Amino acid sequence: QQKVQQSPESLTVSEGAMASLNCTFSDGTSNNFRWYRQHSAKGLEVLVSIFSDGEKEEGRFTAHLNRANLHVSLHIREPQPSDSAVYLCAVTGYQNFYFGKGTSLTVIP
Amino acid sequence: AQTIHQWPVAEIKAVGSPLSLGCTIKGKSSPNLYWYWQATGGTLQQLFYSITVGQVESVVQLNLSASRPKDDQFILSTEKLLLSHSGFYLCAWSRGQGPEVFFGKGTRLTVV
Numbered sequence: 687q688q689k690v691q692q693s694p695e696s697l698t699v700s701e702g703a704m705a706s707l708n709c710t711f712s713d714g715t716s717n718n719f720r721w722y723r724q725h726s727a728k729g730l731e732v733l734v735s736i737f738s739d740g741e742k743e744e745g746r747f748t749a750h751l752n753r754a755n756l757h758v759s760l761h762i763r764e765p766q767p768s769d770s771a772v773y774l775c776a777v778t779g780y781q782n783f784y785f786g787k788g789t790s791l792t793v794i795p
Numbered sequence: 796a797q798t799i800h801q802w803p804v805a806e807i808k809a810v811g812s813p814l815s816l817g818c819t820i821k822g823k824s825s826p827n828l829y830w831y832w833q834a835t836g837g838t839l840q841q842l843f844y845s846i847t848v849g850q851v852e853s854v855v856q857l858n859l860s861a862s863r864p865k866d867d868q869f870i871l872s873t874e875k876l877l878l879s880h881s882g883f884y885l886c887a888w889s890r891g892q893g894p895e896v897f898f899g900k901g902t903r904l905t906v907v
Contacts, residue, residue, distance in 0.1 A: 690838075722898075730885065730898040774839065782854065783829075783896065785839040 692786035705762040709775030714753040797822035801899035818886030826888040
Protein backbone atom coordinates (compact mmCIF):
# COMPACT_ATOMS: atom_id res chain seq x y z
CA GLN A 687 0.00 0.00 0.00
CA GLN A 688 1.14 3.48 -0.82
CA LYS A 689 2.71 5.36 2.10
CA VAL A 690 2.68 9.14 1.96
CA GLN A 691 4.68 11.31 4.33
CA GLN A 692 4.65 15.07 4.53
CA SER A 693 7.13 17.48 6.04
CA PRO A 694 7.30 19.64 7.95
CA GLU A 695 4.33 18.98 10.22
CA SER A 696 3.95 22.70 10.73
CA LEU A 697 5.42 25.73 9.06
CA THR A 698 5.28 29.42 9.90
CA VAL A 699 6.29 32.00 7.30
CA SER A 700 6.01 35.74 6.99
CA GLU A 701 3.64 37.23 4.50
CA GLY A 702 5.37 37.48 1.12
CA ALA A 703 8.08 34.89 1.83
CA MET A 704 8.10 31.65 -0.16
CA ALA A 705 6.55 28.64 1.60
CA SER A 706 7.82 25.18 0.65
CA LEU A 707 6.13 21.92 1.58
CA ASN A 708 7.40 18.40 0.93
CA CYS A 709 5.82 15.04 0.29
CA THR A 710 7.45 11.64 -0.17
CA PHE A 711 5.72 8.49 -1.30
CA SER A 712 6.66 4.82 -1.40
CA ASP A 713 5.44 3.72 -4.83
CA GLY A 714 6.47 5.75 -7.85
CA THR A 715 4.11 3.96 -10.22
CA SER A 716 1.07 5.88 -8.96
CA ASN A 717 -0.77 7.86 -11.57
CA ASN A 718 -1.43 11.27 -10.17
CA PHE A 719 -0.24 13.60 -7.47
CA ARG A 720 -2.26 16.42 -6.01
CA TRP A 721 -1.97 19.10 -3.42
CA TYR A 722 -5.09 20.08 -1.47
CA ARG A 723 -5.80 22.76 1.06
CA GLN A 724 -8.10 21.98 3.93
CA HIS A 725 -10.08 24.72 5.60
CA SER A 726 -12.16 23.49 8.51
CA ALA A 727 -15.46 24.63 7.07
CA LYS A 728 -14.75 24.28 3.38
CA GLY A 729 -13.73 20.67 2.78
CA LEU A 730 -10.80 20.15 0.46
CA GLU A 731 -9.73 22.59 -2.20
CA VAL A 732 -7.51 21.22 -4.97
CA LEU A 733 -4.53 23.48 -5.62
CA VAL A 734 -2.35 21.68 -8.16
CA SER A 735 -2.56 18.35 -9.95
CA ILE A 736 0.61 16.98 -11.52
CA PHE A 737 1.04 13.78 -13.52
CA SER A 738 4.46 14.09 -15.15
CA ASP A 739 7.91 14.74 -13.79
CA GLY A 740 8.76 18.40 -13.71
CA GLU A 741 6.92 21.50 -12.69
CA LYS A 742 3.26 22.55 -12.77
CA GLU A 743 2.12 26.04 -11.87
CA GLU A 744 -1.39 27.13 -10.88
CA GLY A 745 -1.39 30.80 -9.94
CA ARG A 746 0.81 31.23 -6.86
CA PHE A 747 1.10 27.47 -6.34
CA THR A 748 3.83 25.42 -8.02
CA ALA A 749 4.28 21.67 -7.70
CA HIS A 750 7.49 19.81 -8.53
CA LEU A 751 7.36 16.06 -9.14
CA ASN A 752 10.34 13.71 -9.20
CA ARG A 753 9.14 10.13 -9.42
CA ALA A 754 12.66 8.69 -9.31
CA ASN A 755 13.20 10.37 -5.93
CA LEU A 756 9.64 9.57 -4.82
CA HIS A 757 9.13 13.23 -4.05
CA VAL A 758 6.63 15.94 -4.81
CA SER A 759 6.79 19.45 -3.40
CA LEU A 760 4.54 22.48 -3.25
CA HIS A 761 5.81 26.04 -3.31
CA ILE A 762 3.56 28.94 -2.46
CA ARG A 763 4.70 32.27 -3.85
CA GLU A 764 3.88 35.42 -1.86
CA PRO A 765 1.78 33.67 0.77
CA GLN A 766 -0.89 35.66 2.55
CA PRO A 767 -2.52 35.20 5.96
CA SER A 768 -5.58 33.79 4.16
CA ASP A 769 -3.35 30.93 2.95
CA SER A 770 -3.07 29.68 6.54
CA ALA A 771 -4.53 26.17 6.46
CA VAL A 772 -3.58 22.50 6.43
CA TYR A 773 -2.05 21.36 3.14
CA LEU A 774 -2.50 17.76 2.11
CA CYS A 775 -0.51 15.77 -0.41
CA ALA A 776 -2.47 13.03 -2.21
CA VAL A 777 -1.10 10.20 -4.30
CA THR A 778 -3.64 8.40 -6.41
CA GLY A 779 -3.95 5.11 -8.17
CA TYR A 780 -6.96 3.25 -9.49
CA GLN A 781 -9.96 4.34 -7.42
CA ASN A 782 -7.76 4.94 -4.39
CA PHE A 783 -6.38 8.07 -2.88
CA TYR A 784 -3.61 8.05 -0.30
CA PHE A 785 -3.11 11.17 1.76
CA GLY A 786 -0.30 12.44 3.93
CA LYS A 787 -1.05 13.76 7.41
CA GLY A 788 -0.71 17.30 6.22
CA THR A 789 1.39 20.37 6.88
CA SER A 790 -0.16 23.12 8.96
CA LEU A 791 0.87 26.43 7.42
CA THR A 792 0.62 29.71 9.30
CA VAL A 793 1.30 32.94 7.45
CA ILE A 794 2.11 35.88 9.70
CA PRO A 795 1.25 39.41 8.53
CA ALA B 796 -22.44 23.14 -12.80
CA GLN B 797 -21.99 20.16 -10.52
CA THR B 798 -22.58 20.55 -6.81
CA ILE B 799 -21.94 18.23 -3.90
CA HIS B 800 -23.87 18.53 -0.69
CA GLN B 801 -23.18 16.72 2.56
CA TRP B 802 -25.39 16.52 5.60
CA PRO B 803 -25.35 17.10 8.47
CA VAL B 804 -22.56 19.64 8.85
CA ALA B 805 -21.84 18.44 12.37
CA GLU B 806 -23.25 15.84 14.71
CA ILE B 807 -22.79 14.82 18.33
CA LYS B 808 -23.92 11.26 18.98
CA ALA B 809 -23.82 8.81 21.88
CA VAL B 810 -21.81 5.60 21.78
CA GLY B 811 -24.05 2.77 20.62
CA SER B 812 -26.45 5.01 18.74
CA PRO B 813 -27.04 4.70 14.98
CA LEU B 814 -25.56 7.04 12.40
CA SER B 815 -26.49 8.09 8.92
CA LEU B 816 -24.48 10.59 6.89
CA GLY B 817 -25.61 11.67 3.47
CA CYS B 818 -24.11 13.02 0.31
CA THR B 819 -25.83 14.20 -2.87
CA ILE B 820 -24.26 15.15 -6.19
CA LYS B 821 -26.23 17.28 -8.60
CA GLY B 822 -25.44 18.06 -12.20
CA LYS B 823 -23.46 14.91 -13.04
CA SER B 824 -24.84 11.55 -14.05
CA SER B 825 -23.12 8.32 -13.04
CA PRO B 826 -20.33 9.86 -10.98
CA ASN B 827 -17.84 7.76 -9.05
CA LEU B 828 -18.51 8.39 -5.38
CA TYR B 829 -16.19 8.17 -2.37
CA TRP B 830 -16.30 8.38 1.43
CA TYR B 831 -13.25 9.53 3.38
CA TRP B 832 -12.61 9.78 7.12
CA GLN B 833 -10.05 11.61 9.17
CA ALA B 834 -9.60 11.06 12.90
CA THR B 835 -8.51 14.13 14.82
CA GLY B 836 -4.79 14.48 14.16
CA GLY B 837 -4.88 11.54 11.79
CA THR B 838 -4.56 10.90 8.09
CA LEU B 839 -7.44 11.21 5.66
CA GLN B 840 -8.38 7.67 4.68
CA GLN B 841 -10.60 6.40 1.93
CA LEU B 842 -13.41 4.23 3.34
CA PHE B 843 -15.60 3.31 0.37
CA TYR B 844 -16.04 3.93 -3.31
CA SER B 845 -18.89 3.30 -5.72
CA ILE B 846 -18.89 3.36 -9.50
CA THR B 847 -22.57 2.61 -9.99
CA VAL B 848 -25.91 2.43 -8.19
CA GLY B 849 -26.14 -0.43 -5.74
CA GLN B 850 -22.45 -1.25 -5.94
CA VAL B 851 -20.11 -0.23 -3.13
CA GLU B 852 -16.55 -1.36 -2.48
CA SER B 853 -14.97 -1.17 0.97
CA VAL B 854 -11.40 0.08 1.26
CA VAL B 855 -10.95 0.30 5.03
CA GLN B 856 -12.94 -1.63 7.62
CA LEU B 857 -14.22 0.61 10.39
CA ASN B 858 -17.51 -1.07 11.35
CA LEU B 859 -19.25 1.28 8.95
CA SER B 860 -21.29 0.57 5.87
CA ALA B 861 -22.11 2.55 2.77
CA SER B 862 -24.90 2.37 0.25
CA ARG B 863 -25.75 4.02 -3.03
CA PRO B 864 -29.54 3.89 -3.33
CA LYS B 865 -29.66 6.37 -6.20
CA ASP B 866 -27.23 7.50 -8.86
CA ASP B 867 -26.69 10.82 -7.11
CA GLN B 868 -26.78 9.70 -3.47
CA PHE B 869 -24.22 8.07 -1.19
CA ILE B 870 -25.03 7.13 2.40
CA LEU B 871 -22.61 6.22 5.20
CA SER B 872 -24.10 4.47 8.21
CA THR B 873 -23.72 2.24 11.19
CA GLU B 874 -26.16 0.77 13.69
CA LYS B 875 -23.84 1.25 16.67
CA LEU B 876 -21.35 4.06 16.94
CA LEU B 877 -18.00 3.63 18.65
CA LEU B 878 -15.89 6.34 20.23
CA SER B 879 -13.33 5.66 17.50
CA HIS B 880 -15.79 6.79 14.85
CA SER B 881 -15.29 10.40 15.86
CA GLY B 882 -13.68 12.53 13.20
CA PHE B 883 -14.25 14.32 9.96
CA TYR B 884 -16.10 12.61 7.12
CA LEU B 885 -15.79 13.75 3.55
CA CYS B 886 -17.80 12.71 0.53
CA ALA B 887 -16.31 13.12 -2.93
CA TRP B 888 -17.05 12.44 -6.59
CA SER B 889 -15.15 12.08 -9.82
CA ARG B 890 -15.92 11.65 -13.50
CA GLY B 891 -15.21 7.96 -13.91
CA GLN B 892 -11.50 7.43 -13.38
CA GLY B 893 -10.87 11.04 -14.31
CA PRO B 894 -7.98 12.81 -12.67
CA GLU B 895 -9.96 15.25 -10.59
CA VAL B 896 -11.88 14.43 -7.45
CA PHE B 897 -14.26 16.99 -5.98
CA PHE B 898 -14.92 17.05 -2.26
CA GLY B 899 -17.89 18.11 -0.18
CA LYS B 900 -17.52 20.34 2.85
CA GLY B 901 -17.55 17.46 5.26
CA THR B 902 -19.32 16.36 8.43
CA ARG B 903 -17.71 16.72 11.84
CA LEU B 904 -18.80 13.77 14.01
CA THR B 905 -18.23 13.65 17.75
CA VAL B 906 -19.11 10.43 19.54
CA VAL B 907 -19.52 10.80 23.29
